[in-house]
Amino acid sequence: MRARSTTASDPTVLERLRGAGLRPTRQRLALARLLFARGDRHVTAEALFTEAKQHRVNLSLATVYNALHDFTGKGLLREIVLDSNRSCFDTNTSDHHHFYFERSGRLEDIPAEQVRIAALPQAPDGASVSRVDVIIRVDG
């Protein structure tokens, strides 16, 4: 028998939320379980909402948006900008980049080490670089 990771009250997820200073409500716990149970994931708000409903989690779409933003604000997620009409969130918050399969919409992580950026231009006038995003768009 397997561990029922989506229904059991998972102490890891609970601590993860508390550790981030987020009150571990029923809704956040459920979403966090969906997001962090498996390995790295890329989700949109709508997709996560649908998934939650499929798992009989009772919550509203607004809560999904709130949770995704709260999680992102606390560094549990990272927002990726791919399409100019939907936001995507990544459970992998370490430094990395992406392959974007334009046909299917699928995303694949690229470890930061695999992309070496040489000769970065001066960030003009004391402006500090907050992040470098590399998106490799592929047809496949």
Place this chain on the structure above:
Amino acid sequence: MRARSTTASDPTVLERLRGAGLRPTRQRLALARLLFARGDRHVTAEALFTEAKQHRVNLSLATVYNALHDFTGKGLLREIVLDSNRSCFDTNTSDHHHFYFERSGRLEDIPAEQVRIAALPQAPDGASVSRVDVIIRVDG
């Protein structure tokens, strides 16, 4: 007296449209003049629409969207994805990247040569890379 570049029927712009296989209508000519008269520009649909109105060009917002997409389809423009809630179009269609000043929303081009990407990972399974986008987000 200066050349009235926005009102004169500019043969360059006209040929540019025709060369791209786009019927040179009054609206497209006006937009093309605004876009290509000066050097490289980054515009959103709304911003271009506003600018057109300021120049007493009579057209609808839908036409601006149509024109931007048609121009992009013919390689006269390039779409940049920065924000997940508005599309931006770049008159510089050559290979290059961007500084994105998150505070002001300003964009600055980085010539492709200045960003050397080493050790690109395999594009999985015969998938061909259609484009590599590098966005350097700066606070300034």
Place this chain on the structure above:
DNA sequence: CTTTAGTTTAGAATTGTTCTAATCTACTTG
């Protein structure tokens, strides 16, 4: 000219997201 295929348009519709204000609930303190 006339025809026709491509273009424009106003406004409605759609989509993704945020807001609002009422209700609820996790946590603190007594």
Place this chain on the structure above:
DNA sequence: CAAGTAGATTAGAACAATTCTAAACTAAAG
């Protein structure tokens, strides 16, 4: 444990960017 309270959730309205629709228009070809 019983309040009290700050924070969270919610349904639905509101919003912003974009696309759609179907009718009217127009550039180019015949």
